Amino acid sequence: MAGIRRFGFGGSGWPRRLFAWRARRLPLATLLLTLALAPFLLWPSGPPSLYSLWSPALGLQVPTCESSRVLTLRVPPLRGDDVTELQMTLRQLSIYEGPIDGVFSPETAAAVTATRMKCGLSPIARVDTAFWEAVGADWLAANAQVRSAAAATPGAAAPPAPPEGDLLIVINIETVRLTLYAGGYPYKSYPVAIGRPGSPSPVGQWRVRNKGINVGPPFGTRWMGLSVPWGIYGVHGTNNPGSIGSMASGGCIRMFNWNVEELYEWVEVGTPVHIISPHWTASVRPSLPEGAVGLSVVFLQWQMQRLGWNAGDADGRLGGQTVEVIRDLESFYGLPVDGVADTDVLSLLDLGR
Amino acid sequence: MTTRPRPLIGALIALATILILVTAGAVATLVGCGPEPAGINPQAPIDPARQYHLVVWDYRLPFTSLGGAPYSEGSREVIDDFERRHPNVTVDLHLVDPADGPAKLAEALAAGYPPDVYCSPYGPPAVGSELQIPLGLYLDYETWSRFDPVAWQAVKVDDTIWALPRWLMLWPWLGNRDLLGQAGVDVERVSRDGWTRDEFAAAAARLAASAGRGSGLVFLDSIAPAATFRDLLLATPAGPTAPAAQDYWLGPEPGLVAEWLEELRNAGGLGSGSGAIDAFLHGKVAVLASPSPWAVTFLMELVERPTPSQFSLPRRETPPPMVLLPPPSGPGQSSAAWISAATVAVFRQARYRGDDNTRLAAELALELTEGLRPWLRSEVLCVPATASEQASWRLRGETFGEVGAFALESFERFQTWPKDRLSQALTALNYGGRPILVGRGAESGPGAGSAGSDGGVASSARGYLGPFLEEAVAPAAARFWRGEATAAEMVTEITQALWRGP
Numbered sequence: 001m002a003g004i005r006r007f008g009f010g011g012s013g014w015p016r017r018l019f020a021w022r023a024r025r026l027p028l029a030t031l032l033l034t035l036a037l038a039p040f041l042l043w044p045s046g047p048p049s050l051y052s053l054w055s056p057a058l059g060l061q062v063p064t065c066e067s068s069r070v071l072t073l074r075v076p077p078l079r080g081d082d083v084t085e086l087q088m089t090l091r092q093l094s095i096y097e098g099p100i101d102g103v104f105s106p107e108t109a110a111a112v113t114a115t116r117m118k119c120g121l122s123p124i125a126r127v128d129t130a131f132w133e134a135v136g137a138d139w140l141a142a143n144a145q146v147r148s149a150a151a152a153t154p155g156a157a158a159p160p161a162p163p164e165g166d167l168l169i170v171i172n173i174e175t176v177r178l179t180l181y182a183g184g185y186p187y188k189s190y191p192v193a194i195g196r197p198g199s200p201s202p203v204g205q206w207r208v209r210n211k212g213i214n215v216g217p218p219f220g221t222r223w224m225g226l227s228v229p230w231g232i233y234g235v236h237g238t239n240n241p242g243s244i245g246s247m248a249s250g251g252c253i254r255m256f257n258w259n260v261e262e263l264y265e266w267v268e269v270g271t272p273v274h275i276i277s278p279h280w281t282a283s284v285r286p287s288l289p290e291g292a293v294g295l296s297v298v299f300l301q302w303q304m305q306r307l308g309w310n311a312g313d314a315d316g317r318l319g320g321q322t323v324e325v326i327r328d329l330e331s332f333y334g335l336p337v338d339g340v341a342d343t344d345v346l347s348l349l350d351l352g353r
Numbered sequence: 354m355t356t357r358p359r360p361l362i363g364a365l366i367a368l369a370t371i372l373i374l375v376t377a378g379a380v381a382t383l384v385g386c387g388p389e390p391a392g393i394n395p396q397a398p399i400d401p402a403r404q405y406h407l408v409v410w411d412y413r414l415p416f417t418s419l420g421g422a423p424y425s426e427g428s429r430e431v432i433d434d435f436e437r438r439h440p441n442v443t444v445d446l447h448l449v450d451p452a453d454g455p456a457k458l459a460e461a462l463a464a465g466y467p468p469d470v471y472c473s474p475y476g477p478p479a480v481g482s483e484l485q486i487p488l489g490l491y492l493d494y495e496t497w498s499r500f501d502p503v504a505w506q507a508v509k510v511d512d513t514i515w516a517l518p519r520w521l522m523l524w525p526w527l528g529n530r531d532l533l534g535q536a537g538v539d540v541e542r543v544s545r546d547g548w549t550r551d552e553f554a555a556a557a558a559r560l561a562a563s564a565g566r567g568s569g570l571v572f573l574d575s576i577a578p579a580a581t582f583r584d585l586l587l588a589t590p591a592g593p594t595a596p597a598a599q600d601y602w603l604g605p606e607p608g609l610v611a612e613w614l615e616e617l618r619n620a621g622g623l624g625s626g627s628g629a630i631d632a633f634l635h636g637k638v639a640v641l642a643s644p645s646p647w648a649v650t651f652l653m654e655l656v657e658r659p660t661p662s663q664f665s666l667p668r669r670e671t672p673p674p675m676v677l678l679p680p681p682s683g684p685g686q687s688s689a690a691w692i693s694a695a696t697v698a699v700f701r702q703a704r705y706r707g708d709d710n711t712r713l714a715a716e717l718a719l720e721l722t723e724g725l726r727p728w729l730r731s732e733v734l735c736v737p738a739t740a741s742e743q744a745s746w747r748l749r750g751e752t753f754g755e756v757g758a759f760a761l762e763s764f765e766r767f768q769t770w771p772k773d774r775l776s777q778a779l780t781a782l783n784y785g786g787r788p789i790l791v792g793r794g795a796e797s798g799p800g801a802g803s804a805g806s807d808g809g810v811a812s813s814a815r816g817y818l819g820p821f822l823e824e825a826v827a828p829a830a831a832r833f834w835r836g837e838a839t840a841a842e843m844v845t846e847i848t849q850a851l852w853r854g855p
Contacts, residue, residue, distance in 0.1 A: 203664070281665045302664055308415030308423075310450075327452035331816050332414065332474075334645035335576055337452055343631035344576060348651055350666060352631055 066218035066236075066250055071104055071112075071127035078104040081196060085240070085248050086127055089135060090115060092242050129217045132239040139242040162266055163187045169235070169267065171253055173201060173277035176245055178235070178253060180263065190263070192235075193243045193254035201251050202228045203280050204298040205313040208235075208271045211264065220257040222264040226273055229293040229317050235273065236260060272313070284351050286343045292318040300341060303349050304329070395490040395715070397708030405442040405713055409721070410458070411472040413448040418727035428472065431724035435717050442713060455816065465703025469714040472721055474695045475816050477508055477516040480784070486699040489514040491715040499723070503767045504738035506775040507694035510784065516696035517722040518738035520729060522646045523763050524584065524691035527653075530674040532570065532639035536560035540676045544759055547688025550585075550613050553640075553681040557622035560639055572639045573617060574624025574632060578830035579822050580643035580691070581680075583782050585610045588686040601781035602851050609683065611833070611840035618836070626834040636673050642680070643691075645817065646734035649677070653756065677759040690763045692775070693817060694738070697722045733757050736764050783819020785851055825850030 067082035083102045090096030095118075096111035109125035117123045119134035165183025171192060172179070179189045195201040212223040220237015237257035238244070244256055253275075255263070282299040297318045304311035304325050312321045323339040330337045333348050346352050399405075409432065416424040425448055432444045447468070449457055455475065461467040462482055471478060479485050492514065497505070504518035533540050536556040543552075557572035564570045575581040589606040601607075617623045624638055633641040634652070644652070653675055679688035697718045701711055722738070729735050729742075733753040737743045750757035767775055818827060829846040832838040838846070 277664065279665050299664060303666075308417060310413060324450065324452065328413075328450045331451040332645075333648045333651075334580065334643070334817050337816070343628040347630045347634055348648060350651075350669070352634055352669065 066252060068216060068218050073104060073106065073109040073125045081199060081250060083108065084196070085243065086112070088246075088248065089240060089242055093135070093139075129239070132217060136239050136241050139240075143242075167267060167271050169263075169271060169273040171201070171235075171273065171275045173203065173275065174279065176247075178255065178263075180266070190255055190259045191245050193238065193246055193248045195249050195251035196247050199250045201249070201253060201275055202226070202231070202233055202298075202316070203275050203277050203295065204228070204316050205302075206233075206273045206275065206315065207313070208267055208269050208273060211267075211269060213264075219252075220255070220260060222257070222260040224260075224264065224267060224273075227315065229315070235263070284341070284346060286346055287340050288318055290318055290323055290339070297322070300349070300351065303351055307349060393486070393490060393711060394708045395712060397712050399439075399709050399713060401441060403441060403709070405439075405710055407442060407444045407470065407710075407714055407717060408468040409444055409446045409470040409472065409717070410449055410454070410468040411446060411721075412454055412474055413450055414474065416728040416732075422727070424728055427724055427726050427728070428721060431721050432717070435720055439713070444717065451816075462700075467700035467702065469700060469702075469710070470718045470721065471698045471700060472519065472696070473516075473698070476693050476783070476819070477510055477696050478698050479700075480510050480515045482700075484700050484703065485515060486701055486711060486715065487513050487515060488517060488699060488715060488718070491712070491719070496719065499740060500738050501736075501740055501743055501768075503692070503764065503775065504694065506767070506773070507692055507779065508696055509773075509776040510780050512773075512776075516694075516698040517718055519695040519697055519722050520726070520738055521736040521764070522693050522695065523734045523736065523760055524580070524643060524646060524693065525649060525677040525734070525759060525763065526584070526680055526690075527633065527641040527644055527649055528676045528678045529633065529636060529639050530676045532560060532636065532673070533676070535563055536572070536639060540678075544676050544678055544755070545762065547679045548681045549684060549686075550610075550681045551684070554613065554617060554620075554622075557617055557639075558620060561621055569637055570639070571624040571632075571637065572622035573642055574629040574638045574640075575626055575642040575834065576629045576648075577643050577818075577827075578626055578834040579818055579827035582607075582610065582614075582826055582830050583818075583822055584643055584680040584691045585614075585682075586782060587680070587691055587778055588682040588689050589778075601778065602785060602847060606683065607847065608840070608844050611844050614833070615840035623834070625836070626831070634672050635670070640678065646732070650732060650734060677756060679763065687766070689766055692764075692767060692779075695735075733760050736760070779819075783822060785819075785821030785825065821850075 067080065069078075069082065071078055071083060071086060079102050081102060083104045084100055086104075087096060087098065087100045087102070087108055090108070090111045091100065093115065095115050096108065098105065098107040098111070112125045112127055112131070113123050115135060116126075116131060119131075119138055121130060121134055163180060163182030168181040168184075170179045170181060171177070171194070173194055176192060176194055177189050178192045180187045206226040206228055208224050209227045210223075210225040212225075214221055215223045215236075217239045219234070220239060223234050223236045225232065225234040231251065233251050233253075235253040235255065237260040238254040240248070240254075241256055243249070243254060248254070282295050284296045284300050288297065288300070293316050295316065298314045298316045300318075301311045301314035301316075301322055304322070305314065309325045309329060311325045326341050326345060327337050327339045329335075329345060329348065330339075335344055335348075341349075343352065409428070411425060411428045414424045418426070425446070428446060432446055436442060436444055451474070454473070455478065458467060458471060458478055462479055462484055465484070467479075467482075467484055500518060501521075504521055505514065507521055508514060508516050508518045528538075528540060528544075530540055533543075533556065536559045538548075538552075538556045553573075560570060560572055586601060586606055589601055589604070614623065624632065629638060629641060630644070630648070630652070632638045652672070654672075679690045682688045699711065699714045699718045726737075729737065730749060733750060733756050737746050747761060750761045753760070816823075825847050829838065829843045829850075832846075833840065833843040
């Protein structure tokens with residue numbers, strides 16, 4: 001009982017009763033306590049938010065390209081790309097001048113507290129949904145011209161009619177823009193945020209795999225998942241509009257919410273999405289096995305396309321069609337036909353060592 | 354008193370007989386046992402009131418003309434023009450992939466329904482199938498004279514024109530100029546005049562001596578050992594007349610070539626055949642044997658690297674300076690690079706659709722053979738088959754420097770060969786000198802044999818290698834190249850296959 005008093009429960013009646021109850025039913029209480037603490041034991045940096053558990057129920061995979069954890073001051077300090085993005089945002093707001101090192105330090109915490117106070121939130125060092133919503137609203141208020149200026153193709157008013165013809169979305173990593181093509185012609189262009197250097201956006205030729213509305217605050221108001229085989233990536237909105245135009249995401253393509261809402265209405269599941277990067281290179285390991293996935297497969301497929309082989313989409317999967325193209329190439333060049341992209345095949349694709 | 358026949362019974366019997374005959378006819382038609390041609394009239398009149406339908410197969414090849422038109426556009430244009438001039442003919446063009454095209458043709462032949470016209474980069478297909486139409490019937494003097502005589506030699510198998518020559522391909526070997534210089538080879542002379550196997554072996558020994566042990570250098574490697582063995586036998590033997598077909602394999606030359614390769618291997622001058630192109634590009638192989646003309650062109654970068662549009666290519670190490678070489682020859686022989694033809698063949702179906710249909714197919718085949726191929730203009734090792742196109746190829750060849758000169762000289766060398774010698778050499782090496790007309794009596798003419806039999810089908814499931822090379826030589830040569838067989842074992846295996854027959 002002395003311990004309880006020491007922690008400030010001495011004057012209250014219910015803690016005493018609880019303690020007594022625990023003393024009598026210690027095993028049951030231990031179990032309940034363990035269950036309550038389990039998320040924090042399993043996820044030391046904080047349990048996942050409820051919205052990340054929501055999407056599987058709707059048939060969507062849990063998006064992983066954006067962190068949804070709550071950031072607070074801990075010992076040891078939280079680390080990660082989401083902390084990096086937080087620090088970049090705080091610096092953009094001229095509230096933080098510390099290092100961009102991805103460590104939720106006391107200095108970072110102080111800046112978070114100051115930001116929350118500025119936005120009218122409780123003055124605690126906690127980065128949660130309310131924090132990002134407030135920061136986003138603040139940023140939009142300070143940058144009101146963005147909505148009109150950045151939304152549409154320069155010099156053009158919002159198109160009155162939906163796009164006609166086959167749609168293609170092209171995201172250029174180097175210009176940090178998303179362009180919607182309709183019937184082969186550019187229809188509208190949007191600013192986006194792309195992946196950070198440590199978590200780059202997946203270059204390749206993908207398709208929209210699924211769509212969702214309000215799948216969670218970090219993803220803004222709309223989500224369009226991509227058919228990337230090695231992770232969950234998508235084109236989505238954001239609760240951090242100040243990040244648009246930068247390399248800020250975990251690989252996803254972020255858009256202003258009002259932009260992604262417009263695009264969402266036009267784009268259907270199956271629409272091709274090409275993420276390009278004119279100066280991107282990758283090495284291709286010889287003899288990749290059938291079924292391999294990854295950027296090196298994208299590069300292999302893309303080079304096949306460029307040299308006139310019917311390789312289909314550069315979708316990062318070394319599947320049946322890619323193997324068939326390898327066999328065709330071997331046959332055409334007079335090599336033994338085994339469907340394996342060995343060193344000789346890579347040499348004849350100009351991808352040799 | 355005589356009994357009058359009952360008219361009702363008689364009518365019933367007549368009706369039943371008619372029904373049986375009609376049913377039998379229908380069944381026979383459905384199972385593909387339609388009438389077969391006893392002989393083909395190449396001048397069969399085309400019925401203007403009849404609707405004809407032809408099916409063309411061509412390959413999906415990775416070529417584009419200037420302006421980006423794909424390879425198949427050329428065939429499409431020829432077909433469109435043909436349809437305009439023949440309003441009662443429709444033509445379906447199907448594109449097949451290089452790897453499975455031959456197998457698909459084999460399947461179609463086995464089922465009795467091959468395409469009417471088959472365009473192939475791989476040479477005369479399905480020779481010996483009773484469904485393939487010999488095309489000599491459709492060739493008049495004027496048509497003959499439009500093509501280079503070497504082109505006719507390249508498609509003539511066992512004295513029969515089984516396909517029309519679309520273009521010809523030269524198969525030089527590739528040399529690393531630096532390593533050959535290190536080996537004391539006068540590359541200019543060898544490239545121009547050829548070399549002997551003794552000269553080749555001596556150069557290999559000099560390179561091994563200068564590089565020292567542990568250098569990892571080999572003098573010769575191959576991506577297709579059977580093709581290399583084939584190349585080394587092409588110039589067999591010396592003399593103005595061609596030997597009998599089987600003598601190419603049963604004479605002394607295969608044994609001599611095999612022993613020579615074995616000596617080269619024992620001296621450490623022969624690669625393993627694995628990753629040969631990669632090793633050549635990294636300066637570890639002095640001579641790369643038997644790359645296809647497309648591979649040679651690609652490796653020599655006559656096709657420029659495209660401007661990056663989406664991705665950048667990784668930085669490439671500087672490839673070695675290259676030179677085109679003919680394979681070495683035996684004493685007294687003259688070196689010659691292998692030559693193959695891309696062809697257009699004509700087939701009939703098991704359910705014969707008439708001589709008029711076949712004539713239309715042959716006419717379309719000829720037009721596809723002679724159709725313009727703008728993409729060919731950048732492929733210096735591809736020689737047009739027609740004399741008119743060849744003239745401009747010769748002019749262009751001069752602008753391709755050493756490569757163009759090599760191609761011109763190599764091609765002209767065949768023009769000096771005695772009549773039919775090239776044809777006999779190609780027939781013997783590709784088909785093995787065994788009876789070629791599988792399932793067809795030579796005297797029985799087109800159309801003999803039963804529909805759907807697999808006679809000759811096996812020979813269609815190949816790429817550039819002919820059936821004998823693929824079936825008998827390739828496995829033996831691959832084992833030898835990997836060091837799993839001696840020269841004697843390789844030759845014995847090939848000879849046994851020759852005696853065993855199809």
